[in-house]
Amino acid sequence: MARKQEYGNESITSLKGADRVRKRPAVIFGSDGVEGCAHSIFEIVSNSIDEARDGHGDTINVTRCKDGSVIVEDFGRGMPVDWNKGEERYNWELLFCEMYAGGKYGEGEDNYEFSLGLNGLGLCATQYASAWMTADIYRDGFHYHLDFQKGENVGGLHKEPYKGRRTGSIIHWKPDDEVFTDIDVPGSYYKDVLRRQAVVNAGLTLNFTDEKEKDPATGKPWKESWCYEHGIADYVAETAGEDSLTPVFSCESEATGRDREDQPDYKVKMSAAFCFSNKVQLLEYYHNSSWLEHGGSPEHAVRTAFVYQINKYLKDKNLYKKGESAISFQDVQDCLVYVSSSFSTRTSYENQTKKAITNKFVSQAMTDFLKHYLEVYFLEKPDEAQKICQQVLVNKQSREHAEKTRQSIKKTLSTQIDLANRVQKFVDCRTKDASRRELYIVEGDSAMGAVKTSRDSEYQAIMPIRGKILNCLKADYARIFKSDVIVDLIKVMGCGVELGGKHNKELATFNLDNLRFNKIVICTDADVDGYQIRTLVLTMLYRLTPTLINEGYVYIAESPLYEITTKDRTYFAYTEPEKATFLEEIGDKKYTIQRSKGLGENDPEMMWLTTMNPESRRLIKVMPTDVERTAQVFDILLGDNLAGRKEHIAQHGAEYLDDLDVS
Template sequence: MVQEANDNNGRHYTAKDIQVLEGLEPVRKRPGMYIGSTGPKGLHHLVYEVVDNSIDEALAGICDTIKITIYDDDSVSVEDNGSGIPVEIHPQTGKSTVETVLTILHAGGKFNNSAYKVSGGLHGVGVSVVNALSEWLVAKVRRNGKEYMQRFERGISVSELEVIGNSDSTGTTIHFMPDKSIFETIEFSFETLEFRMREMAFLNKGIKIILNDKRNDILKEFHYEGGIKSFVEYINKNKTPIHKDVIYFESEKDSTIVELALQYTDGYTENIYTFANNINTIEGGTHLSGLRSAITRAINDYGRKYSFLKEKEENLSGEDVREGLTAVLSIKLPNPQFEGQTKSKLGNSETRGIVDSLIYDYLNNYLEENPKASKIILDKAVSAQRARDAARKARELTRRKSILDNTTLPGKLADCQSSDLSENEIYLVEGDSAGGSAKQGRDKKYQAILPLKGKIMNVEKARIDKVLGYEEIKAMITAFGTGIGSDFNIEKLRYGKIIIMTDADVDGAHIRTLLLTFFYRYMKELIEKGHIYIAQPPLYKVTKGKKEVYCYSDKELDDILNELGRTNYSIQRYKGLGEMNADQLFDTTMDPETRTLLRVQISDDINADEIFTTLMGDKVEPRREFIEENAKFVQNLDI
């Protein structure tokens, strides 16, 4: 007999709501198939999977507080005040529903829409995978006036579900220890969890998420009654909005809830973040297409009606109307279909039309009812259009030069012979001296060298027409072959690796930051597809007799000096690449057999945007605060 229980809304959520799809056996054999990797990303995914279950309870209106605790031993617990996992015997498995959910892959209430109308966890693999990949897991359930507990080890129950006391509340606590034999590391990053938990609190207004790190005695609480409106305010906190209020609306059509918050800034790049059922759809999808279409249509219609655009002038492009835009689009739908390489692109075809029509209608009314803000937005878009016209000429000039020869980049680019992206690479080298050494030392077959004169412009503070007027940037665009902005086409990329090689001093770090700002703002796909690298030249050369050793960090230097006995040695500190001859530069920094390259990756797009805005934007105060907060982490200081 199956005992039924009511949740906080009076809805029946019982063992019958749990559907069993398949067994758990494959998870430990191929963990990467289920959580993406066994590195840090996969490790943190374990926490997300458990939190997703609690968020689903919040979406159903039966949970408002989630507490995540990281313990000294790197175990983690996730506690919520939802309805609690059902404890009754499951009719299909003959085990308690708690044990069923935790030991059978894809056993859960998300596959039956009667239990959860909208689910974020549907994209995930379930708490059973967390159990399978944990050294141990303890589940505690508060339900029916009692508290239950069951313990598992590597996905197998080692105790029965037992009553351990009475409870006047409901909810679930999952406490787990990741398996050291599976993961490369079990050390959780507080910052990584902080970014994700803040994001989840923004996306689910009113929910309280508490993150407690007992290792470092840090406790943070995320609770935003404004939801994604607060999210846009947070993203823009170091930017300068051009209209005061965040434009916000929420509506529903055909069981799809569409929520949008947007605000224009005086910047030149767009920042649109889209979510479907709380999943960050970093590759966009049909909801993003609907949003873009609606914004472009609404602003053009308003511009035509009130003569911001003359009769013979062309329409504003999507690029024009999105310049300086910060927007968060969050939709909730019953049956999301995810596509793309990382399953982070929404594919539901009907969603585009729903999002387009709802947002167009809302924006149309907003522009009519707010003429002051509308004029500011239209003026910026028209200004962007004029800049785009000027930039088009510069782009066309750059495109005409895309077939390189000695007449296009005289004395700059030393090209390589290979056109095979799997092996060829281009070094962006600071200064003529280092550029000369790099050209002499390189392997001409697959290594190209492009020396850059001085510091490139700070593109954070410039529109694309100004960016394209800068010679060093034009040289890079021409060399890469991809074009820029709306003309960007990664299929035309001429080098598999683009390597930033600057001096190991403050000026070199500044040039590296300027280049990364350029790539992030105007060629982000090169970073996302793994084409941008940073060379790691040595900091020191230690000589003792005929023995020469290169050191790439202060710790490495200390270890070498201890190994050499700290007698009869000399140290050379390299402040510039030009201090090395061609052979030394190749051996230490360019030879694939011996060099160290760092691949540039975006682990958190919102945080990356905030850092570039802080470091390279107009506002001084956020930059000062950043420096004060991070000064203690400086390792190499030039005085």
């Protein structure tokens, strides 16, 4: 047995050079998967954006190459890579091979006053995490070229005179799949990031070429460009559309302060653009051009300022009823289209991925800034102020009504199924193993009798429904949950409901883990009435428990159309072509053929063979594919789209004349 190494002074080691990133990418990029790889790409883009925002260049080109490599080209000053007398090293060594080095650390902070990449890790960290990287830099009348392989320089610095007028940098690299578990960053990530950077950098053009995606119109690589001449104001206007409740209001200001008394002052530059809409809702925060997915300080400011000003208006105008509770930010958010962009010379990010900032002074400054401009806005635009506050009150009432509905639904569905409180006519099975249990939803009492006598009572349970249930696509939730049939069925399934919509997300009581069955089988007669009942049950599941369909728990039991009997054998034909095939197979033998009876008239043996026996039954799994098309068909056939239904019947009605149950 090998002797265990002692833990002593020689046990302590440190990662050096490229290994600091290559062996621990998640520490720098937040993940060693595709998200971390995406962040490493953003670090290079952000350097070019910092240069452009500082007034050097107005265009950045980004290319997602076929081989998985990435090219970022800017037209700024070109990064300095030649000999640095002060450091007694080449600048390229500091920029590409030294953590925490760059042009953002000077005492006066003359370069990049408001920087997206303050931590100085980006270029070096991405270089360390690449399989290879090349850099072409144009500045001071020279063209500089550098090559790197797996974090190490190859061949030093190549320098040659350049007579062209352009300046800037071209960085071309391939993320290393030895560092990241997945380097296939999707094109959608690039589009989202570049669009967002165009939003908060007014006048900056960002061009994207995707060699992995073809333009269907031309067959050439996909190309897309973004430029917002007026930045966030144009973006808010574009998002809200032409029918917003109020026009876009924009404002900007600066402030100087500190996070703590013992820390130095720093500058904050703030801008915001917003409007109100009863159709669109958006909240986006940016700091030093970085999208703050998790908000932090700017989000705290928005919540505080908007609720304060609107609440003050409602109180001053006596628009609250006696004893009525105050508005919440949710009521404001439901009609607010808001984007803020702030910059600061000192920034405290939650971590290197920059998804939230924690600066206390930024929060305080932005709160005061927004309170002031909202007060001015409400005074200068009283009609718009009234519109806004009335819409917020409507949102509040809707939220409170939704909460009452949620409580009512919770109370309705919380009753447990037990011996003392049984859902009427539900017949349970013996096993408690949910992975084996099957629930047959059958049409009427007679069908229930046939299914009950033919089932395997160990794992097959039965829930009868009486006639045509409520059309859940047209009914509101209050009416739906007054239906005993629907409530009983939800109780039996055990998983609760999931209600869509802006306010109804909080009403969901759905939990897939509580589903008491592995299969929900809809079992109806093979006639017009049976098909309609089947459709109504599917509609109910589609509206109230769509996850059951998406996860493959819902099935339809096929019933045979014909029973063909010979001296030796009985055939069950489920379609007209099957009937023809069986008759051809039978040939000259004598046979009897009859249209299959309703489920309630079938004998137990036939029910077992055709509907219940896993070895011989035919179950159709209801698939979640083409959900949009399913929604359209449900809307046409069962929703409020009367014009669409009329047109559908006019176009396709003749196809179903033979199926009509009329004499």
